[in-house]
Amino acid sequence: MSILDHLTGPQIPSLEGDGVLLRMPRRGDYAAWRALRGDSREFLKPWEPLWTADELSWEAYRLRIRRYNQDARENTSFSFFLFDAEGRTLYGGTTIGQIRRGVAQSGTLGYWMGERYAGSGLMPRAVDLMKLFAFDVQGLHRIEAACLPSNTRSIRLLEKCGFTREGHLRNYLKIAGRWEDHYLYSLLAEEWSRSRSRERLCGLPAE
Template sequence: MFALPFFRRDLPALKGDRVTLRVPLTNDYREWSVLRGESRAFLEPWEPRWNPDELDRTAWRHRLSRYREDYAQGTAIAFFIFDKGNGKLVGGITLGNIRHGVAQSGHIGYWIGERYSGRGLMTDAVKVVTRFAFDTLRLHRIEAACIPDNARSIRVLEKAGFRREGLLRSYLRINGIWQDHYLYARIEDDPPGAETKD
């Protein structure tokens, strides 16, 4: 655990060109559960297997507790992504496995509701979190892993300035199956990504 000034309870919203990011709140449950529920078939191939109670209110409370605990320990920050134009929840992004000392690194993971994919919102969100990681958290390296068949996610990362560094064999158990993943990374002095839609 580490106590740094940016890990405080009043973490401000982060703003990009197209999205606003803020920590999840208790009253986000309904919007989150509706968006995740209607996007289930779209999301399941790229996520750990869903529990039977995945969208229940009790599971939601446990999820928020875990987010708060990770945040308090300085190991991760979960954000919800909102469309800047209409204020609707469109997805989520987490900066996790935050390490300081000699590593100064973190790992991002994200999801987006099916009806909001392909609009450039996730690319903007990844750029916003990356800037936050470098400028506020003073990290040096941000990583992301993605299944080789996930062409949309690959486009998001490459447009956000991430570079593919290799293949991680049997890296994560996704939808019940151990899957290979490409490892992507961005270093703080890498040039910014292309300004195009995902």
């Protein structure tokens, strides 16, 4: 970590488990981020907001890092890059954002994966770490996620990770320049706690 990262960034712990590492983006990640996003441009664009002309520029990345750090300091959103266990290879990223406190205690899950790593089983591991962060560290009660009805890969991911489809949202988000319907998924803290309890019980030695 550079001195500038240390001085300007919030002190958010890295998340490690099952052969992957999640940590907040740093200025020094720019080259790897630009290369991965650039190589995955056509793969990612159908599922994301319209890319700007300077989407992959250093200035856009610098402003992105500034926003990530500000959001984390305000406890409204936390963005992580997804790496291998040693933190050397960048695979993608994930976010828990739109965090609401008070009576809601909820947040929205987002994620992206470089095309070359899609379908490799890495994102389910990242989502499991994000559930730990959201429920155990941030104390949220509910995680929401929205995906396009045509995004079968994302639907499989969410359902594999224990999310339940709750509804169909009309013209919910502007994706690739068009307002698109989305499926709404959610996971509750008590559902996650029950699954964690089952995992612990399954791990007990037989008597």
